Amino acid sequence: MSTLAIHNTLTRRKEPFVPLVPGRAGVYVCGPTVYDYIHVGNARTFSVFDLVVRWLRATGLEVTYVRNVTDVDDKIMDRARARGEPIEALTERTVAAFEEDCARLLLVKPDREPRATRYIGPMVELISVLESKGLAYRAANGDVYFSVRDFPGYGKLSRRNLDDLRAGERVAIEAAKHDPLDFVLWKAAKPGEPAWPSVFGDGRPGWHIECSAMSARELGATFDIHGGGWDLQFPHHENEIAQSEGASGQPFVRYWMHAAFLNMGEEKMSKSLGNVATAREVLASLDPVQGGEQLRLLLLRGHYRSEITYTRELLDDAGNALRGLYTALRETPPADGPVDWTSPWAARFRDAMNDDFDTPVAFAVLHELRAEVNRTRSPALAGLLKGLGATIGFLQQEPDAFLKGGVTVDVAALIAERQAAKRAKDYARADAIRQELDAAGIVLEDKPGGVTEWRKK
RNA sequence: GGCGGGGUGGCAGAGUGGUUAUGCAGCGGCCUGCAAAGCCGUGUACAGCGGUUCGAUUCCGCUCCCUGCCUCCA
Numbered sequence: 001m002s003t004l005a006i007h008n009t010l011t012r013r014k015e016p017f018v019p020l021v022p023g024r025a026g027v028y029v030c031g032p033t034v035y036d037y038i039h040v041g042n043a044r045t046f047s048v049f050d051l052v053v054r055w056l057r058a059t060g061l062e063v064t065y066v067r068n069v070t071d072v073d074d075k076i077m078d079r080a081r082a083r084g085e086p087i088e089a090l091t092e093r094t095v096a097a098f099e100e101d102c103a104r105l106l107l108v109k110p111d112r113e114p115r116a117t118r119y120i121g122p123m124v125e126l127i128s129v130l131e132s133k134g135l136a137y138r139a140a141n142g143d144v145y146f147s148v149r150d151f152p153g154y155g156k157l158s159r160r161n162l163d164d165l166r167a168g169e170r171v172a173i174e175a176a177k178h179d180p181l182d183f184v185l186w187k188a189a190k191p192g193e194p195a196w197p198s199v200f201g202d203g204r205p206g207w208h209i210e211c212s213a214m215s216a217r218e219l220g221a222t223f224d225i226h227g228g229g230w231d232l233q234f235p236h237h238e239n240e241i242a243q244s245e246g247a248s249g250q251p252f253v254r255y256w257m258h259a260a261f262l263n264m265g266e267e268k269m270s271k272s273l274g275n276v277a278t279a280r281e282v283l284a285s286l287d288p289v290q291g292g293e294q295l296r297l298l299l300l301r302g303h304y305r306s307e308i309t310y311t312r313e314l315l316d317d318a319g320n321a322l323r324g325l326y327t328a329l330r331e332t333p334p335a336d337g338p339v340d341w342t343s344p345w346a347a348r349f350r351d352a353m354n355d356d357f358d359t360p361v362a363f364a365v366l367h368e369l370r371a372e373v374n375r376t377r378s379p380a381l382a383g384l385l386k387g388l389g390a391t392i393g394f395l396q397q398e399p400d401a402f403l404k405g406g407v408t409v410d411v412a413a414l415i416a417e418r419q420a421a422k423r424a425k426d427y428a429r430a431d432a433i434r435q436e437l438d439a440a441g442i443v444l445e446d447k448p449g450g451v452t453e454w455r456k457k
Numbered sequence: 458g459g460c461g462g463g464g465u466g467g468c469a470g471a472g473u474g475g476u477u478a479u480g481c482a483g484c485g486g487c488c489u490g491c492a493a494a495g496c497c498g499u500g501u502a503c504a505g506c507g508g509u510u511c512g513a514u515u516c517c518g519c520u521c522c523c524u525g526c527c528u529c530c531a
Contacts, residue, residue, distance in 0.1 A: 012461095030531080032531090033530095038531085039531085041530095041531050042531050043531090044531070045531040046531080048531095074529085075529075158460080158461090158526075158527085159460060159461080160459080160460065160526090160527070161459075161460085163459095164458080164459040164460075164527080165459080165527060165528085180528095181528080183528065184528095208528095228531070229530080229531025230462095230525075230526085230531075231525080231526065231530055231531065232530080232531070233526075234460095234526060234527065234528080235527085235528045236528090236530090238528095239528085258531095259531070260462085260525090260531095261525075261531075262531085263524090268524085268525085269531095270530080301469085301470075301480080302469080302470065302471095303470085303471075305462090306462090306463085306470085306471095307462080307463085307524080307525085308469090308470095309469085313468075313469095313481095314468080314469065314481095316481085317468075317469065317480075317481045317482085318469095318480090318481085320480085320481055320482085321479095321480050321481065324480085324481090324494095327494065327495080328495090330494095331494080331495075352471090358471075358472095359471095360469095360470055360471045360472090360478090360479075360480095361471055361472080361478080361479080363470095363471095363479070363480075364470090364471070364478060364479035364480075365479085366479095367479055367480060368478095368479075371495095371496085374494090374495055374496070375495090375496070422490080425490080427490060427491070430490090430491090431490095431491070431492085434491090434492075434493090443492095443493060443494090444492080444493065445492090445493045445494050446489075446490095446491095446492075446493075446494095447494090453493090453494085454493095455493090455494090
């Protein structure tokens, strides 16, 4: 029986997963900055860690899943100002939209969703500790900065050498910093901006300190898995390590995981290219019943450390694959019951998932199992297919409802008329009705015994 | 300039020193009034050039190409 191995960004190797506390796992994922809808790239990252959490639980671990909400940030203030909307109204509205998107993507709700604005106290405390250890300083402009060169391990996650960093090449260097690489922990209040009182004066936290403070509060100084998008390795996660380990003197994270990017067609998705697709606009273009799981499959069928491409064609492709799986479950109603992990399919599936969440191989097993279900019509094997799907958040909808999708037209009368025509051997009329329904996006399937089933095209 | 990830059959996407990945699409067959679904069958894929080896897509070197990060960024 295999055991879980995870690729650790810190060591760039797959390592056996050994939780800090046996039987338990703490997972922290950098969540959204709530100034706008999430895009499909964000959706990929969140889907990846949803998969991770589900699989950890499937292996029997008791997981505490924390995903933060960044609700104080320059982008939020800019957006609120541009819209003439109070900051809190903007963030509340965006959080609500985010939760809708997550629900449609079938993401499990995190156990804790700490919001930055409710953890200002812990952040200030953390900065004070850093200051007391000589790792933070108050600059002339009132800001508080982290002194990067005073933290010996800086760069160990992203494998960067301080002297190789091109500090300030793309951003104007703040003159108040002692070193261009230093990053802000506390920003002094400016007129018209939200501010909180602190020993450093009125102000607001920097982005990086949020995650250090909230993760420590929810999971402790050391915890098991910290996840995020590939681009967060530097500087965000590097800075988190500097803050958290600098303050606690303890190892911060045992396993760092980073989800690769989703590209739009041939290009990187970026605002400057104007090719950003929000999750909700993609979902709005899909069937209301099938779309969420369809997009989820597109996002998860590639390995999480490989870049994937988003195109309409690939989305259709994922929808077709999903339809095949659900068709098998419709034709052979699955038996209820726990997964029999001694079954060869289950064992192969588990081995794949344990091998650093190798979803491509796991889905290959599911597809082979689907064929076996179709051949044998075994409710037990159908139950296994559904049960394995459950461990990664797939195949849990009612098959017939899934296959019918969001079709709302009443087809019963036409199907009845066609069956009468068939009985009368009026095939011209029967085929005409079928073509009419086909034009409406409905496919008929004649079954033995004169039964006609239908599904969305 | 520094550091990193890749190039697999029409498309997507794993993996392996020698044996079918898998899916979607296509083609042929069975089934069907005809279809659909399903089942069966069907693809001399591993960027190029050298090297190691009995044997390399898989290891090593070089070349070409694509691509990410270097304080907005999932």
